[in-house]
Amino acid sequence: MSNKLIISGSSGFVGQNLVPYLETKNWNVIPLSRRQKSSISLDYNNLTVNDFSSSYAFIHLAGKAHDLKKTSNDKEYYEVNTELTKRLFDLFLESDAKVFIYFSSVKAVADEVEGVLTENHPYEPGTVYGKSKALAEQYLLNKELPSNKKLYILRPCMIHGPGNKGNLNLLYKVVYKGIPYPLGAFDNKRSFVSINTITQVIDKLLNRLPDSNVFNLADDYAISTNDLIRVIALAINRKPKVLSVNNSLVIFIAGLGTSLRLPFNKERLQKLTESYEVSNNKIKDVLKIDKHFDTRTGLTATIKSFKAI
Structure with a gap:
């Protein structure tokens, strides 16, 4: 071979x-x-x-x-x-x-x-x-x-890992600068997947060769954006500041951002506040993976890498 x-x-x-x-x-x-x-x-x-x-x-x-x-x-x-x-x-x-x-x-x-x-x-x-x-x-x-x-x-789903900024970088800057996070009124759950999960799964597929199929890639549990703010704060020794600004006002501001092509727009708001839970049961079952893909541990490593960039 x-x-x-x-x-x-x-x-x-x-x-x-x-x-x-x-x-x-x-x-x-x-x-x-x-x-x-x-x-x-x-x-x-x-x-x-x-x-x-x-x-x-x-x-x-x-x-x-x-x-x-x-x-x-x-x-x-x-x-x-x-x-x-x-x-x-x-x-x-x-x-x-x-x-x-x-x-x-x-x-x-x-x-x-x-x-x-x-x-x-x-x-x-x-x-x-x-x-x-x-x-x-x-x-x-x-x-x-x-x-x-x-x-x-x-x-x-949304990938995280040391050096990968994306939307996490926006939240990181908010927490790092001590700016209160204003979207606390939005209650959501969102799945992430660690780059380590991805690399391990691909290697196992190449070696074990299960039947051809479609697989979701995600860590084991979802996390709310409010909890993500707390994970970021803990990783960089900051106090989390989460405010619950009226949802309607936030949506109105995001709409203006879309019209004016500003960084904070409807799509950015959706990414920060939407619920998007993804099951990884199929890939773990097919590859017989019993290891826990921990979101918080991976996200903490990602956030700590930002400090060195």
Whole structure:
């Protein structure tokens, strides 16, 4: 069996953590990028079936991320998230490679969740980002897969890990500067997934080769944004300050932010206050993982990393 893995998007946050992790497990990782950056890397334009044929697996991390500032052209999402994925999967099917892992998103199926999101939720994406991911998933799932090949579609929720700022960085700045968090009146529960959870799951999939399937990626329990503020405060030795400003007033201000294209807008408010619980039961059951994926411990490590940046 070849130990060669081709990984697209290796320069992104997930790739920067996954590549060295897999290399410690004796995998030979070949980065795939938009242009050849070194003698051992590959580029999308010149990729051939032969490149796949000499590989054991292809891990497709590359994608166009969700743009909260609304500056992206819709066409870009479909070109990168949908069409590129289709092209790479077709090459995989023609090759001798055994495993294709597609890094999708929970937003491919739902932007809002009632209860807990499982893999059985129907496709109801609400954004261009989600729709482009959903179309890629559907293409992969509708293609006939040879019996000697495996396809794993992974749907992570909000990812955290040392160095990954995102929306956590906004909350971090609020707590660090001693600014009261004004959204305490919003009661929610939100799932996160640690980058360590992601790397471990991918390694186990490559080695254990369960039946092809779609899997959510999440830590074991959800956490409210108010509790997240307290976790951040504890991690940086600050006193948490949570205020309960009238919901209607906050929603009105967020609406103005959307109209004026300010950082605090309706979509940002939704991300901070929505409930979005994701089940990880399926992946843990299939891979027989009894280890506890602890949200608070991972989030604390993430927040502490901000202080060094």
